[in-house]
Amino acid sequence: MADTGVLLDGFTRVRESLHRMLPDLTEAELTAEPHPPIGWLAWRLTRIIDSNVARLSSRDQLWIGDGWAARFGMPPEPFDFGRAATHTREQVRAFRASSKLLLDYHDATHDRLTAYLAPMTAVDLARVLDEPQYQPLPTVAVRLMSLLENGMHNVGQIGYLKGCCRIGGWFPREVPNPMSLR
DSSP states (O other): OOTHHHHHHHHHHHHHHHHHSSTTTOOOHHHHHSOHHHHHHHHHHHHHHHHHHHHHHHHHHHHHOOOOOOOTOOOOOOTEEEEOEEEEEEEEHOOOHHHHHHHHHHHHHHHHHHHHHHHHHHHHHOBBOOOOOOSSSOOOHHHHHHHHHHHHHHHHHHHHHHHHHHHSSOOOGSSSGGEEEE
């Protein structure tokens, strides 16, 4: 897996999916039941990429170093990226962010991810991570693939929830204008 082109393409598709799905959502749709809602899922997807790329590249998270936590009105905690152990139901329900803020944070994170991936070699991707809690030990490539898988799951969930918010379920043939789901 020496070619980062496939990874870049995959992460770009996640970004493009968010840009298709989020801009026209209302605050009510971003926070609607069931929980976790669309807005929180978009935030979590980006936080996970941000925190992992920061760790992999030995840099500060954008969340903290570039002040994104303050823009979201949240504390700049490096390990707060929506793990079930750290976010209660009440915190998820209280989460608020506009589509623009979510997309701006994702774009900044995507830019950093792209800059990190672009110069990588097969040796870089094969680097084994010092994470003894996992067996076998993951490589950088394995971690990046896990991030991509998470992003794809989350954009799929977001698309499904948008359909539920807009038409009460996922029945595209019953939608007068299927493009309204984009």
